Amino acid sequence: MNQKPTENDVRQTFQRKSVQPSEEWIDVTRTKLQKLAIADDSFDWKFNDVRRYLMQFFIPNNSFQMKKAFAVLSVVVLFGGFFLLNQPATIIAREKLDDARQILAQLKSFNQTGEFAKVEEPSLFPTTYADSTEEDEVAEAVEELEETLDEAIEEAEEIDDPAQTAEILEEIDEVQDEAIEILAETIENVEDEKVIETIAEVIEDTAEENEAVEEAQEAAEEAVENEEETVVVDIETEDEDKKGKTEKYDFRLETATTLYEKVKAEIETSGIEVDKKLQKKIDRVEKDIEKCTENSKAKNCKAGRIKGLSRAIQSKIKNNVRKLEKEQKKNKKKNNDDLTSGSGSVVDIDEEDVDKITKKGKGHSAESGRERAMGQDKKAKKKERKGKMNAEDREDESPSDERMSPGGKKALKQSKKVEKKERKETRKAEKNKNDDSDITENIDEEEEHNTEDIPEKKHVESKGGSKNKGNSNKNESTDKTDEESDTTEEEENNTEDISEKKHIESKGKSENKGNSNKNKSTDKTDDESDTTENIDEEEEHNTEDTGSRPSKGNQGGKGKKK
Amino acid sequence: MINEIKSSQDLDALFLEFHKIIYNYIYARTSRREDADDIAQEVFFRAWKYRKSYNAKKSNCKTWLFTIAHNSLKDYYKKQSNNSTTPLEEEIYDTLPGTTDIAAEISEKMESEKIWQQVKGLNPREQNPLTLRYQQDLPIKEISTILGMEYSTAKVALHRTLKKLQQVMLKNH
Secondary structure, three states, rough: OOOOOHHHHHHHHHHHHOOOOOOHHHHHHHHHOOOOOOOOHHHHHHHHHHHHHHHHHOOOOOHHHHHHHHHHHHHHHHHHHHHHHHHHHHHHHHHHHHHHHHHHHHHHHHHHHHHHHHHOOOOOOOOOOOHOHHHHHHHHHHHHHHHHHHHHHHHHHOOOOHHHHHHHHHHHHHHHHHHHHHHHHHHHHOOOOHHHHHHHHHHHHHHHHHHHHHHHHHHHHHHOOOOOOOOOOOOOOOOOOHHHHHHHHHHHHHHHHHHHHHHHHHHHHOOOOOOOHHHHHHHHHHHHHHHHHHOOOOOOHHHHHHHHHHHHHHHHHHHHHHHHHHHHHHHHHHHHHHHHHHOHHHHHHHHHHHHHHHOOOOOOOHHHHHHHHHHHHHHHHHHHHHHHHHHHHHHHOHHHHOOOOHHHHHOOOOOHHHHHHHHHHHHHHHHHHHHHHHHHHHHHHHHHOOOHHHHHHHHHHHHHHHHHOOOOOOHHHHHHHHHHHHHHHHHHHHHHHHHHHHHHHHHHHHHHHOOOOOOHHHHOOHHHHHHHHHHHHHHHHHHHHHHHHHOHHHOOOOOOOO | OOOOOOHHHHHHHHHHHHHHHHHHHHHHHHOHHHHHHHHHHHHHHHHHHOEEEEEEEOOOOOHHHHHHHHHHHHHHHHOOOOOOOOOOOHHHHHHHHOOOHHHHHHHHHHHHHHHHHHHHHHHHHHHHHHHHOOOOOOOOHHHHHHHHHOOOHHHHHHHHHHHHHHHHHHHHO
């Protein structure tokens, strides 16, 4: 071998180094491998056997059958998808209501925990509800609740069948009532001003929507009675610009206390028995007002809470009154039916029953009677208006339109929706324009009128800004022509206007909202004298211009927020 | 030729056919019987475990087994950072064939041992193609498959390693 190893040298070296494995190693390894292979073999056999057995049930071996199976599967998937996408509105509405109920349950438990936390117990780390960061979560939940309820209402609007509509609206009404009650409890338990404001806003909105829902429900029930095929429900849910408005005007102590006073008056006039829960709320409001009167800038002065609770109380009372009215209506109907069938003696018994329900032994007050009478009058007027409108509609429409085809109804619904959208947009635009003019108007008015009217006027204006938006422009022309005479009239009736204004305010939103002939546009363009004059006109139009109602949604007498 | 490994009989046949060359290859790389025993055994266990990956159309059974052996050795080197060598005397006498010309034999052995020592001084990457080529007499194509490299790369690697070995041997002389 030379100094430089060749390939052969290396090969030889490797071959020299090659070794034989020991016999022992060979035997041991062979046995181990055999064992391993046999064990795996048996497992493989079992596994494959089972797999093959199972496979014959699921995937056929034949490729043609495989195609068949895939075709069937895809058809099933397509049907499933179609069903999911075209779920009936009733189901979606119910789902939304379930969601709302869940949020309410959360809030309820939160209220209970809050109350528990507030109990003064010896504790190393005393915590109060106010310290909890959960308040933000409450605000979120409350907002979500409102959204969910709005969605449920929107779904209810999609339903054609009056019976189903009435059913869903009844459910929505129930959930809304529950929501107002729970929110009123929640507002008592939170301390953060922002959260209070949020809850108060939601109470306000829900209460308004609740009224509209109840009226729509009545309309749907009527449609069922009249055996109509479809019913058009048009409930306006919360709008963004309204939110802006409330934020802008904030929760003022004056408006809150005024609202409470109004509610108090309503309680007295309605003659409704105040239960423990309601009394608790009233006490709480009075307590808060007391705190605020001591120092309105103090931290514990929560104007938002006063407003929210007052609105909740008001809603509860209105609900009770409405229930009583319904009962009365039912009883009257029964009586009428009985009279026509010949048994007149039932009348007295039924009235007695109603008395029992309404007064629970207290006896009617003259005011409550008047109130109820007024309510019935209003309803009668409403019906009259409806009748007129229907008659007009019928005149306008060709006889073949009376019984519309489903397609026609859909088109009507769609056109209503478009109308609604347009109205919203115009309102928004007008609002933006008039935000500045409102402020100057307010200042002028303040100068002209007595200083006593200021809070009341603000109340009217703030409402005018947010509520009167739904007005149709039908009276615009008449307002413009009357402008000159308005100013003289205004001077003469200065004192009358003030009293009337107060009257309107005490009537509350419900009456003002319902008017389709409200003169919002004039508020913006005319001077301040028109503002008061318009209110006068409103009352006149309420009784006179009933035939010119533009939409069914407003027939309910409640209009829509916005 | 084994086309597929399905049963214990197939595995046994595989073992009987290839256990010697695999064992030798591993021993050449580790220089320790104990390690060669373990790693060679591990190679056949893995062969059974990954029997489904064997494709007779792609490569022959020998190449497939050497690939497994190569990977097993990689794991072995990972575990053992120090590549220890077996005592020289033991190895020499273990592998000595019976000869008559003792002087010539001794001189050859001495030379072989020198080369072997230089081979052992190479890093494992350089040792791999050398062992497969000169111990197992595998063609470069199969070596490239086992080592997972291109044919040309394997060829160049082999050539360079041999040159390096020659240069080292010259230096030492």
